[in-house]
Amino acid sequence: MTSWQELLKNSITTVDDLAVHLECPVNDLAAVTAKYPMRINSYYLELIKKFGDPLHRQAVPDKRELTRTTGMRDPLAEETLSPVSGLVHKYPDRVLLLVNHECAMYCRFCTRKRALGNRKIYMDTHRLQEACAYLRATPQVREVLVSGGDPLLLSDERLEWILTRLREISNIEIIRIGSRVPCTLPMRITSNLCSVLKRFHPLYINTHFNHPAEITAEATRACAMLADAGIPLGCQTVLLKGINNDAEILAALFRKLLSMRVKPYYLFQTDLTLGTDHFRTRVEDGLAIMRQLIGHISGMAVPTFALDAPGGGGKIPLTPQYIRNYGDVLQFVNYQGKSCRYPNPPAEESRQN
Secondary structure, eight states: OOOHHHHTTBBBOOOOHHHHHHHHHHHHHHHHHHHHHOOHHHHHHOOOTTSHHHHHHHHHOOOGOOOOOSSSSSTTTTTTSSSBEEEEEEEETTEEEEEEEEOOOTTTTOOOTTTTOOOOOOHHHHHHHHHHHHHHTTTTTTTTEEEESSSSSSSSHHHHHHHHHHHTTTOOEEEEEEEEHHHHHGGGOOOHHHHHHHHGOOOEEEEEESSSOOHHHHHHHHHHHHHHHTTTTTEEHHHHHHTTOOOOOOOOHHHHHTTTTTTEEEEEEOOOOOOOOOOOOOOOHHHHHHHHTTTOOOGOOEEEEEEETTTTTTEEOOOOOOOEOOOSSSEETTSOOOOOEEEOHHHHHHHHO
């Protein structure tokens, strides 16, 4: 069986490679890959069935990425909110630690597409030690989200070293890992990796599937191995025009995720990343999709629709409006559009113990 390292080594990274392996126009794409690197590993390549399909759109460069419209280089102001290199401190009690600059497949809509594939931002041991020093000096931080790039592309030994350093910091209670590897290179999830990870509980993994076609036997096996290691799994899906902006597609995805013991966690409005306008949907379209999901599929399968506010404003939940009137009687509609009423207790009474 081909190792995950070999699958990664055999990735498509040039336009010439792309022309050989996929029947698609490659004119003008060299300029795109010069600015935003391409990587399509051989596992994910096999999942692409035809030009323009949902997986092709996620993985293959598009000349529209060079169109400058409403996007921003650093839409979430991560560089502004970085007190030390590789660490982003946006929320009071948790931080983002960027430990890798590579992914198994470079998604064309990525928030950090400005930096991925750039070895200049490699998180070496010295930078990691500086980040740990900051965490020790900032006791209000209770949680660390380890991300990148993809942390699970690091060796088991390197991951173990990083997680050990974090667990040595007394104020760090929760560690989360953000990884798309269970979707884009599931062979990376090995029994040895799971043995390493399970030593650092409470540890959570948020992964990232966008379309039912990404849920394969290999992906299912990878998620099962992680879940069997006691790691709670969530999924952060991005709402993408022409890929999954359809309630039936998302319902199928979320049901399949739940059957794999992966909780649909967030459905994100696409960030204002430079070169990604062709992926963005209107917010009201996302709200309409949520209306078609809520009440029609299991609540466990319904994620929070959210927008990560530009400029580092944080995640804003976006919810369809069900309430029609507040007051002594709350008036609202249910998921079927039927009018309902709920008597509120008197305001004075509700303030008493």
